[in-house]
Amino acid sequence: MIFKGLCIRGKGSPIPPIIGALLALAICCHTLVSPVGAAEEPYEYPFADPYAATVIGTPKELQAEVPQKIPLREPEVAVFEDRPVPDILWYDRKLRYSIATQRRPAPLIFLIAGMGAGHNDPKIQFLQRVFFKAGFHVVCLPSATHPNFIPAASGSGIPGFLMEDARDLYRAMELIIRDVREDVAITGFDLAGYSLGADHAAFLAELDNRLGQFRFNKVLLINPPVSLYHAAGVLDEMIKKIPGGEEKFQEFFDNAFRAFTAIYQSNERVEFTGDFLFRGRKPNDENLAALIGLSFRLAVANLAFTSDVFTNAGYIKPKNLELSTTDSLTDYFKVADLVKFLDYFRDLLAPYYLEQIPGMTEQQLIEQLSLRSIEQFLRNSPSVYLVHNVDDLLLAPGDINYLKDVFGSRARIYPRGGHCGNIDHRVNVAHMLEIFKGETTGGSTGTTAPDSEGAAGAGKEMKPGAEPGEQTQTALLSREAAPPLRDSGGPRNEAFTAPRPAVISTGMVSGQTGARNPETSAKGTRQIIAPRRSEAKPGLSYVIDVHDPIEPVNRALYRFNAMFDEYLFLPVTRAYEFITPVFLQDRISGIFANISEVRNLLNSILQLRPKTSATVFTRFLVNSTLGIGGMWDPATDLGFPKHEEDFGQTLGWWGLKQGPYIMLPIFGPSSLRDTTGLVGDSAASYFYLYQPTDMDQNIGAGSAYTGGNAIDTRHNIPFRYYQTGSPFEYDLVRLLYKKKRELDIAR
Template sequence: MTPLPRLLACCLLLLLPLAHAAPPTRPVPEDPLLATISGVAAEGGLLPADDVPTVEYEYVRYPWRPVPDVLWFAGTMRYTVAAQPGAAPLAFVIAGTGADADSSSMRTLRRALYQAGWHVVTVPSPTHASFIVAASQRSLPGYLFGDVDDLYAVLQDLRERLAGQLQISAVDLVGFSLGGTQAGLLAARDAQEHRLGLRRVVLVNPAVSLWNSVSRLDALLEDNIPGGLAHFDVFVDDIFERFAAVYSSSEDMTFDAEFVFHTLGRGRQASDAIGALIGAAFRLSEASMLFVADVMRDAGFLKPAGYPLQTSDSLSGYLRVSAGVSFRDYVRRFLLPQVQRERPALTLDRLIDESSLMQVGGFLRRSPDIGVVTNADDIILGRDEVDWLRTTFGRRARIHAHGGHGGNLARPEFLADVIALLGAPRTEVAHASH
């Protein structure tokens, strides 16, 4: 197997723990990297996934806009709806970086909110290929001003679509990770324009500064590969061989944080390797985002401008090149020049400032119906940013000691905080006894 497929396989393994529940009594790992990948999927009394009546729909915001042949798979944006049998508040849920509407984090939040009595609509991240192709005006993922523009328009469209199907008593908003940052900015927009009429908003594991958070994730990859990025292929081969050997030697092996820790070794060595894997998973998501944006805008960054890629063309070379571009380089070399076509006076520093919750800090501080649930050891936050969240949100900040980035998302106590901040009473619904 070549290094690229090995990298894909390793990152797939990294995501598996969310699908394999650890015992609910097992504590969240105190190591934030281990906690992040453990994704302790303790159901905590939630309805099984099959008991949540979920329907997937397709959406295209610009049906007249041609879809490049090579992006045929992303021509429609898929979103999911879990509808209550009667009147209920509607919760929109925005996915994190690179994730679709049915990712593991979205399924977790959908089950929790549905059981608590909400209609639930999950939407993909504006950094997901289908959103970039089918729903984004500019096709410039990571430009938060544009991402929020797109999300605001899409959510309005979806609410209008659902108005004839659901009895909606109120509209709430939840965002996870980058989706949490976008939810905060969306709340500020809606407070001015009132087109959604948002009642309550909860930011789950948000980035405070997008630039700072992605810099930390880039560093996990760049700083934790023995010998540096020049030895990236060797690192991937070594990790894959370790996983394959251990996983194939035991039929009842559960792929969880303990498995990863034992496979990679003890102490600093294991932590470094886990950090590099988390960084690699983020880099792959970023590489896909960059490729799709480049094709949609015909920008000539990865492929020659004007060259129409076909479905039969091999994309491995483009993915390999794009995987070598850090998010910081994406912003400097691709995003900023593209945005400057619309805003010639925009500087890098201004773009970074606009990609932060701090730009709406005053609004968040005085808004009693907006809360945050996160972890003090979230790997995408600095201590100063955790302090900023605590100070800005006050009693509306529920900050857990451990969990890394989303590692305790499915924990009952974490989900209870999300529900409490949304404020609707826990109601008995007909399906609960099924």
């Protein structure tokens, strides 16, 4: 029922909705360096083009086999118990993570997600299944740059400084272990990360080498950028490659969206908060680069806006303006979408840390955002391993040779695979498992043992808001005696003032309800400030506007739906999933899907589409007989694919426009036309279903059917409110709903 207009039923498949269509950065071959062990089969990867490899990934026939379902929990941990969080970020007060546990004592591996990605990112979930199948407990953590991490777990609220990010992650990891240790028998700890998460894993390993809290047995870095600053600069520029220039963005976006919709309907996975997949056709390098750049720009917009709101820096949102959950964020998105990562670095990150660390220069700070700053540790640490690709888009010239030199026989470098495009390749997965399943080399990841206090502190829990391992100072400028960061326990709401941006947008915030203490212009109108050095560039701001005249009400209903979903609908659905075998779940889903074919048939007839009507009727006939009431779907195998049709589409087919956007209670996104269509479909079902079966008279039976259908629908829609990681989730869901309905009717 929830988001039914946006999502398409996929039997038993954990597929996020189309709102995963645009996603944050896809950051992230035969061995060129002596491997840890010989692969059982030769490395075969089909894409020599690094852009195609990065975006398309590994073909299914070459992917490692992993279980589709594992016993998974998604708890939360309070890192800062009493930290105030702005109301607009209410859903991010606690850090979300996922954990899969064995029933027996086992080592636990932490997995760190890539840039802007959450604990539910497709790549990290794949790795979670890999290591769970291999016998590990697995904890997945979001990136320190993920919008949930910033208010929930970041000490500064301005992530991106790798050493400080590592300390924040380290603190969260300790608290997670404190919470789960009573229920989970842990025999040791391992660590891995991909893309930016691999950089974080490297700095975490270096930190643990000094503090000794975990004493990681093995650490694996998967496709780390050598320099975050360089990699971000490369990604910042990719969006400029839109074919035909920025004036063609609307056409570019629509074409990309059609492709994403096709992916979604074929039950592939697409996300807003992790990596960016594009299947079904191979665009040229310009298209691929622009798609990657667009994804990265969205991730940076999420990062910059969340950091700005949390620290009250006055960078995108006017300083001291308190946003409520009913305030429109659309205009803020238009400004945030102009922010490049290097803008964020120069305007927020660098000023903050240069103030915190006296004597540091911007160039020194840039050098700290690199694996080179911990080179000696990496060079001398026998338990830290690397997998990478020669054609990784985020590496600078000479980086591969540098990594070979530093890691030696602990590195495996594949000839192709782009950036993390081969992370799920079976040869690569076998090698990763060989690293972790092989003999361990001892208690510490490095050759330098922790000092006596650090060793004695192993196993002690850190205090929220404290430096990781208060008994040992973290060196920032050097390994010995750099000053610690100040005020790491919470956001710097008043102490830090971001540089005032130089370019002023003409965009005005209008119709904001619940806004307090706004900055005003000379005329008393609140302004949104465009970031310094940012100009109008291609981005989602070109297409984000949707007719939404009752936006404050719709946003309030969006929050209501989130609360209803979390505290009632999802618990009931999880109980159903717990007590019902998967085999039976699939059969029940098939029955409800078969009944919905009557709706599909009626609407295809009303649309005067005889070919579609014949296909739908044949599907219903075949699945009702050979499929035993729809419990199985032989019609698809016989060449009769499913067509989803509803009365909203029928009205659109006959020329009725969508009208204003509406957020329906429980049902989710809609429009005036589609709400009318929903009423029409419901009325029709009374005559073809409820009345013939006497469910209109038998209230118990009718309620049972309606409730069962609702639970089954929610079971097949993996969308979770506020888990996209974007503060602009409402705007993006609204846009994607509008686009998808346009495509539904165009078909």
